[in-house]
Amino acid sequence: MRVTRNVARWLAVLGVLHGIVACAGFFAPYDPAEQDRKSPYLPPMRVHVVDGQGHFHARPFVYALRLREGAFDQYEEDAAQSYPLRFFVSGMRYRLLGVLPSRLHLFGAEGSRIYLLGTDAYGRDQLSRLVFGGQVSLLAGLLGAGITLSLGLCVGAVAGYYGGWRDDVLMRLAELFLALPWLYLLFAVRAFLPLAVGPLAAFFLIVAVIGTVGWARPARLVRAVVLSAKERDFVRAARGFGATNVYLLWRHILPETGSVLLTQAAILVPQYVLAEMTLSFLGLGVPEPVPSWGNLLSSLQQYSVLVSYWWMYLPALAMVPFFLGYLGLASSLQERGPAYKIGRRGLGSLT
Amino acid sequence: MCCRMLSSLVLLLLLVVGRPADASPQQKNTNQELLVVPGEVGRSGGRLVVSLRGEPKTLNPLIAADARSREVIGVMQADLVHINRATQLTEPALAKSWKVSGDGLEYTLVLRKGLKFSDGQPLDADDVVFTFRVYLDESVHAPQRDLLIVGGKPIVVRKVDAQTVVFQLAKTYGVGERLFDGLAILPRHLLEKPYQEGKLGQIGTLATAANQWAGTGPFRLKEYVAGQRLVLERNPYYWKTDAKGNRLPYVDELVFLFVPNADAQVLKFQSGETDVISQVSAENFSVLSRQPKGYAMTDAGPGLEYNFLFFNLNDAGEKTTPEMQRRQTWFREVKFRQAVSAAVDREAIVRLVYQGRGAAIWGLVAPGNRQWGNEKLAHPPRSLERARTLLKEAGFSWSTGADGESVLQDSDRKPVEFSILTSSTNADRAKMAALIQDDLKQIGMRVQVVPLEFRSLLDRVTQTKEYDACVMGIASFDADPNSDINVWLSSGGTHLWNPSQAHPATAWEGEMDRLIEEQMSARTFEQRKKLYDRAQEILAENQPMIFLASPDILAGAKNSVGNFHPAVLEPYVLWNVEQLYLKSSPENAAR
Numbered sequence: 001m002r003v004t005r006n007v008a009r010w011l012a013v014l015g016v017l018h019g020i021v022a023c024a025g026f027f028a029p030y031d032p033a034e035q036d037r038k039s040p041y042l043p044p045m046r047v048h049v050v051d052g053q054g055h056f057h058a059r060p061f062v063y064a065l066r067l068r069e070g071a072f073d074q075y076e077e078d079a080a081q082s083y084p085l086r087f088f089v090s091g092m093r094y095r096l097l098g099v100l101p102s103r104l105h106l107f108g109a110e111g112s113r114i115y116l117l118g119t120d121a122y123g124r125d126q127l128s129r130l131v132f133g134g135q136v137s138l139l140a141g142l143l144g145a146g147i148t149l150s151l152g153l154c155v156g157a158v159a160g161y162y163g164g165w166r167d168d169v170l171m172r173l174a175e176l177f178l179a180l181p182w183l184y185l186l187f188a189v190r191a192f193l194p195l196a197v198g199p200l201a202a203f204f205l206i207v208a209v210i211g212t213v214g215w216a217r218p219a220r221l222v223r224a225v226v227l228s229a230k231e232r233d234f235v236r237a238a239r240g241f242g243a244t245n246v247y248l249l250w251r252h253i254l255p256e257t258g259s260v261l262l263t264q265a266a267i268l269v270p271q272y273v274l275a276e277m278t279l280s281f282l283g284l285g286v287p288e289p290v291p292s293w294g295n296l297l298s299s300l301q302q303y304s305v306l307v308s309y310w311w312m313y314l315p316a317l318a319m320v321p322f323f324l325g326y327l328g329l330a331s332s333l334q335e336r337g338p339a340y341k342i343g344r345r346g347l348g349s350l351t
Numbered sequence: 352m353c354c355r356m357l358s359s360l361v362l363l364l365l366l367v368v369g370r371p372a373d374a375s376p377q378q379k380n381t382n383q384e385l386l387v388v389p390g391e392v393g394r395s396g397g398r399l400v401v402s403l404r405g406e407p408k409t410l411n412p413l414i415a416a417d418a419r420s421r422e423v424i425g426v427m428q429a430d431l432v433h434i435n436r437a438t439q440l441t442e443p444a445l446a447k448s449w450k451v452s453g454d455g456l457e458y459t460l461v462l463r464k465g466l467k468f469s470d471g472q473p474l475d476a477d478d479v480v481f482t483f484r485v486y487l488d489e490s491v492h493a494p495q496r497d498l499l500i501v502g503g504k505p506i507v508v509r510k511v512d513a514q515t516v517v518f519q520l521a522k523t524y525g526v527g528e529r530l531f532d533g534l535a536i537l538p539r540h541l542l543e544k545p546y547q548e549g550k551l552g553q554i555g556t557l558a559t560a561a562n563q564w565a566g567t568g569p570f571r572l573k574e575y576v577a578g579q580r581l582v583l584e585r586n587p588y589y590w591k592t593d594a595k596g597n598r599l600p601y602v603d604e605l606v607f608l609f610v611p612n613a614d615a616q617v618l619k620f621q622s623g624e625t626d627v628i629s630q631v632s633a634e635n636f637s638v639l640s641r642q643p644k645g646y647a648m649t650d651a652g653p654g655l656e657y658n659f660l661f662f663n664l665n666d667a668g669e670k671t672t673p674e675m676q677r678r679q680t681w682f683r684e685v686k687f688r689q690a691v692s693a694a695v696d697r698e699a700i701v702r703l704v705y706q707g708r709g710a711a712i713w714g715l716v717a718p719g720n721r722q723w724g725n726e727k728l729a730h731p732p733r734s735l736e737r738a739r740t741l742l743k744e745a746g747f748s749w750s751t752g753a754d755g756e757s758v759l760q761d762s763d764r765k766p767v768e769f770s771i772l773t774s775s776t777n778a779d780r781a782k783m784a785a786l787i788q789d790d791l792k793q794i795g796m797r798v799q800v801v802p803l804e805f806r807s808l809l810d811r812v813t814q815t816k817e818y819d820a821c822v823m824g825i826a827s828f829d830a831d832p833n834s835d836i837n838v839w840l841s842s843g844g845t846h847l848w849n850p851s852q853a854h855p856a857t858a859w860e861g862e863m864d865r866l867i868e869e870q871m872s873a874r875t876f877e878q879r880k881k882l883y884d885r886a887q888e889i890l891a892e893n894q895p896m897i898f899l900a901s902p903d904i905l906a907g908a909k910n911s912v913g914n915f916h917p918a919v920l921e922p923y924v925l926w927n928v929e930q931l932y933l934k935s936s937p938e939n940a941a942r
Contacts, residue, residue: 033789035786035789037696037699037702037786040702040703072637072702072706072707073637093754093755121782122703122782122786122789195770195772195801196769196770196799196801196819198799283775287799287800288785288788288800289785289788302614302634302778303614303617303618303638304614304632304634304637304638305634308634308638
């Protein structure tokens with residue numbers, strides 16, 4: 001397979017972004033669930049290099065933020081007290097990539113907590129929640145897309161290759177799934193489950209539902225590719241030499257679907273991340289206090305938050321580079337790929 | 352000089368001629384006994400616009416069960432004796448005076464002379480007797496019926512003369528004349544026929560023509576536009592005047608806009624579409640207070656709403672799963688509940704949920720209630736130390752979890768894990784639950800918060816009883832603690848931790864039942880207070896409900912609205928609607 005430079009570039013961007021999220025414990029200064037009840041809705045702290053007297057400091061620092069007398073969420077900088085920024089500090093215990101126990105964090109402030117993206121209603125660090133929240137949302141997107149594509153590949157290959165009644169049954173089933181109101185399906189599934197669903201169970205439930213509902217479209221694409229591939233000369237030749245169905249599918253036909261699947265994956269992942277966010281936004285996702293991007297945005301349902309605390313919008317911005325990366329990858333994959341052009345659908349079609 | 356005299360004479364003439372509406376025939380009637388209310392004298396005219404959380408279901412007090420209908424009915428109807436929302440004491444209303452017999456069983460009420468319904472028909476003792484007959488008729492299913500059954504028997508109502516009615520009780524009743532508050536006197540001339548035909552449900556609906564419905568409240572029906580607004584107009588026969596003898600209410604029209612969403616109400620108030628706003632959340636209060644444009648916000652202090660956490664103490668019998676059984680053995684342990692109470696950071700709840708606009712509470716009687724709180728009740732500050740000691744005494748211990756955190760375990764070495772239900776539509780309570788979750792994590796309890804749609808939450812708590820713990824809130828409708836009688840009594844439907852018991856499940860619940868029954872027939876306030884104080888102590892000791900916080904009543908009004916004094920009792924803002932007026936200003940003159 002020839003990988004063009006464009007594809008490599010987008011893959012590198014995505015690799016870096018996913019690396020940050022995967023190593024959330026290192027990049028996040030604090031535990032995402034830890035409440036600092038003295039500092040609700042603290043605005044992002046400003047990092048200074050020049051102090052009040054105009055002196056330049058080589059080491060960036062932040063000023064202490066104090067609650068204004070009698071106020072709930074009005075803070076002012078106290079220039080008398082500054083805390084220098086430190087790198088590679090020891091802090092909250094975590095497991096790097098879920099295995100390696102560590103206490104090392106990229107940065108922290110000496111003598112005070114530092115909130116570069118502000119805090120939420122409970123005084124939890126938005127930056128930490130954002131990075132850790134990405135783990136849930138991105139993993140849900142990746143796993144969901146994985147399930148969808150494997151299902152789609154199996155169904156599409158069987159329907160396209162064998163044809164006949166199998167094709168009819170599977171494609172009618174696909175149409176049924178396309179028409180399924182999946183949001184309500186999830187509501188229904190949720191209603192049958194026990195009351196208190198743990199964060200892990202809730203996560204896998206979401207992944208399972210968004211993964212199994214979306215297989216119809218990729219299945220149809222794969223079927224189309226398989227239909228045309230199985231009539232090609234080299235396939236006919238192989239069959240003439242006595243190749244079995246399984247061998248033909250595995251050796252000659254399925255490789256033809258590779259670029260379709262890759263492009264689909266690049267489109268589906270951000271779409272499913274968005275789906276996870278929608279569910280969490282509606283309170284169907286992972287429960288508090290586990291962060292996910294949808295959970296982070298759900299506080300924006302309140303008018304008072306909407307007009308008072310601009311930094312609560314930041315999680316929405318954070319996903320832009322991710323989506324850009326995936327869509328960039330999808331379009332460069334399409335440019336390079338063979339003649340199978342896939343009609344690109346809008347991102348929002350699932351939500 | 353002469354010129355000035357002449358002009359003032361012209362002015363006087365103009366005034367006399369220009370106000371024909373005030374010179375209604377009733378005012379000349381000297382044998383009318385109007386109630387003179389103290390307070391700032393206002394200015395007549397104008398229109399007051401208020402938002403209402405959705406459409407009222409009905410205007411008929413016999414059917415109304417929802418808060419929105421009751422709010423509208425509150426300004427269209429009047430009662431015999433009324434509780435002043437500001438002083439929280441009773442005062443004469445349609446009845447100008449009342450007498451209680453020596454044994455406390457007989458109330459004699461004397462009506463004002465010359466009372467009229469809003470359609471001009473006179474009101475006398477026959478209307479009162481008719482009203483109570485309808486309320487007490489079982490086939491009508493009026494929500495008021497339960498209130499009128501005292502000592503197991505309905506109240507007997509007897510007419511003495513056109514102005515005097517006697518109410519006979521089977522047993523002395525602690526609340527006394529507060530009983531009459533909110534019981535609207537219905538127009539017999541409009542209701543008698545439908546009542547006999549069994550069609551009471553079809554009258555007083557929103558579709559009823561304005562001339563087919565009447566009340567004795569300050570406003571009467573003018574127009575209803577489905578889905579948009581309900582327009583009420585001034586009742587010219589209203590029985591109150593201000594200190595200068597001007598007939599109330601001041602404003603000509605009262606408009607209820609149907610705005611179902613709290614945030615939308617804030618936007619409407621901010622843009623000046625509505626004149627007053629009530630039941631504002633603390634967050635929206637601070638948004639509105641930031642840059643007030645032509646309006647002012649008022650914090651009336653903590654109200655009668657109390658929020659609490661409770662555990663499932665029901666005995667579900669064989670239906671109970673072993674899992675549930677184990678959890679319930681923790682919940683039934685008093686020290687476990689006391690430990691949870693000690694671990695909860697109430698101060699943080701007040702600060703983070705209510706932005707400081709509320710009060711931490713340790714008992715069922717909310718701080719907005721001026722008379723009934725037990726001052727001796729302890730207000731222990733948060734102490735994780737104490738929580739740990741209590742848990743240790745109850746046989747719990749701690750182990751170290753996978754990530755080095757401490758995990759509380761019971762005597763069988765099973766980790767303590769449970770879930771807390773909250774209403775998914777109430778952001779305040781969801782926040783409380785999230786704070787409690789974090790509080791309890793610090794003593795090693797693993798708690799999960801489950802937001803649930805309110806209906807299904809209520810169903811789980813009162814019907815299926817499948818839950819561990821729940822955060823809920825109740826807003827008492829009156830300052831008298833008897834309004835929460837169903838929370839106090841073990842047989843009550845809102846005795847939430849174990850509702851509608853046939854026999855009290857525990858000794859202390861039995862003791863509480865006895866105290867409450869006893870105060871029901873106590874005659875003096877002091878006696879009742881003493882009994883209630885003891886009941887509050889029992890509750891605080893046993894912690895079936897872990898009381899959390901009580902929010903302030905927050906409201907706002909345009910600067911042009913006069914006599915705006917929000918109270919902590921419902922209806923927070925419209926309780927003195929007849930006295931609200933619009934100050935003269937160029938802006939108002941233009942309307």
